[in-house]
Amino acid sequence: MTMEESGSIKQRNLNAGAGTATLTKESKTAVDTNGKIFKVPDYTIKDILSSIPKHCYDRNLLWSLHYVFRDIFAIAVIGYVGTNYIPQWFPNSVAFRAIAYGLQSYLIGLFGFGLWILAHECGHSAFSSSNAVNDTVGWVLHSWWMVPYFSWKFSHSKHHKATGHMTRDMVFVPYSQEEYVEAMGKSKLSEILEESPIMTTFNLIAQQLGGLQLYLATNATGQPYPGVSKFFKSHYWPKSPVFDTKDFWYILLSDLGIIATLTVNYLWCKAYGAHVVLINWFLPWLWVNHWLVFVTFLQHTDPTMPHYDASEWTFAKGAAATIDRNFGFVGQHIFHDIIETHVLHHYCSRIPFYHAREATEAIKKVMGEHYRYDGENMWISLWKVARSCQFVEGENGVKMFRNVNNIGPQPSAAA
Template sequence: MDKLKPQDWIPLIKPYAKPNTLRSLRQVADTLLPLLLLFFLAHKALSLSLLLTLALDMVAALFLVRLFILQHDAGHGSFFPKRWMNDLLGFFTGVLTLVPYHHWQLSHARHHATSGNLDKRGVGDIYTMTLEEYLKATPWERFKYRVYRNPFIMFFIGPIYVFMLSYRLPLGYGSEKPSVRNSVALTNLFLALLLAGIVLLFGVKTLLWVYLPIQYLAGMVGIFLFYVQHQFEDAYWEHDPRWEHLKAAMEGSTYLKLPKVLQWLTGNIGFHHIHHLAPKIPNYHLPKVQEEVDLVKVAPTVTLKDAFQIAFADLHLHDEATRKLVGFREAHRRLRQKAARA
């Protein structure tokens, strides 16, 4: 891999970067229609059992995750051959997923361009400090970072903050652009109309026990998937100018090998290494690339069990000396050693 140049590997994957309009439309149908049906069934189940309602919410949340993957493909221009088709789908699915399409699209493109780059962290990613940065930080800065990286905060509070609060405001990367601000405002307008429609047609109880839990659970799954596909012990990190796109994809992203049902429900996002290598490949072609292109088989494979271990492991700081993620225990051990020598 060290010797491969773009002209060596791009021809291997380029044939797969062609969307099929009929197949894409079929994905929209087999995702959106079950989602709407599950929402209606969960609404009806409120009169029978709250537990049954929440169970249906969980299944619906997985379909909402799948819908986001379609929005995600549209954001890369890989779902339909025409830009306007991608943008139309992206905007309206963004209302359903709470993710303002153009705002997210801009920061996510930055994530792809800088993933694993130590000099360009902090946009569209889960921020990772280096061990040296943490050791030099003030106690308050270290405390804030520990809170941010705490699994409870990340996976249980994160969905509320990210999807329900922060995406309602045109903040952060690209917020000065009128297209981003307009995207957020228009998404919020359509979202307000959607919420009003749910209350009028189904009632406040459905909003509280069906709509909001579906959004919350989908957000939790989404953050979990994104986290475990980049935050593993041997994840690739490098400074400019040594940073390489191919290595960032193959060594900085995992192949999350999920059971077939979950692979389908998550829109093949487990083939994350391939997606980072070539984001123009539609999600439905990713399994074929994994099967047919030897180049992508070097990426670290992670099972669902491994993913849960990664999510709750003490791996939060990149140690540039060992080129591995280490934990707060190691950092605090070094801080104690430093204090003892002082």
């Protein structure tokens, strides 16, 4: 017997005892991009939180800090070995040195994103029970990778409070059909031809390399804020509508962190040369940019993923509009399970990542069919998502992804 059937029987029994014949209202449904029936979740946030073992909420500062030192140590060793020994290993081959330096930057970028995830834990108070420790560690780590700490913390908190909400979510808010048509410079959907694979590839490369900086600088993929120019929607601007008035000085402190990082890198460059900074910070920074967009995009965009109008959205429904994926050894041991336990993270972001797998197993029993997981290679998923998830539509408050590439059910205007 399924949870849904059990709940229905229980409700019928209660109704019968009360002298009524009323049955429970069935969940709303929609057709997803794969052509399958999607059922709107019917459990409550209380059901979810009460299922999580209490010890999963425990935060251990020393254990959290050991991951910070581990990742910094890994970056330092990789940087020292690569910078000092690659020229000795390949003294006569520019090509092999370039490949080796590329590998060095890639590995630093992996652990660099791991550090960014730990900073992200700080922003959710999952790193320590002390707000001062969280904000100090988070500010340093975020700033090193050129992401303004408090700015991100505040907008990201709003994202968590309104995940999947079409008019309140803060990042990767999908186009409506009308917005997509307008963005393509057309008057109606039927005028838009199928997007070529070459164009999809170009868009993905641009998204992965520049998406984060575009989001921070102009709030791209966030809420539109009509009448406000792109610059004044920036995460660097203290009076941006993204933030509340009380956040003003924190945004300036975030900007100070960015300035400090640029200053350190300038002095580093003067002391040791541009080549050292290029290999040990700039190229890894590009990788961190890529991983952040790659992971975040695939956590919140999928052919099975719903979005909701204000009339239908609840916190429990919105938090379920996320998906866990699998990135193997790197995901678990370097990216600190941010990919594999993201559904849980949206239900309770204060749970530290080292308890997240246990807590995930607990909430899966409540979520049942509404828990979303895809173990497919994430690079393949990235391509599929880019081709199939271009805008959303739906008439009952539940909106599902559609596309102009003849993948899945056809958009209503093209039917």
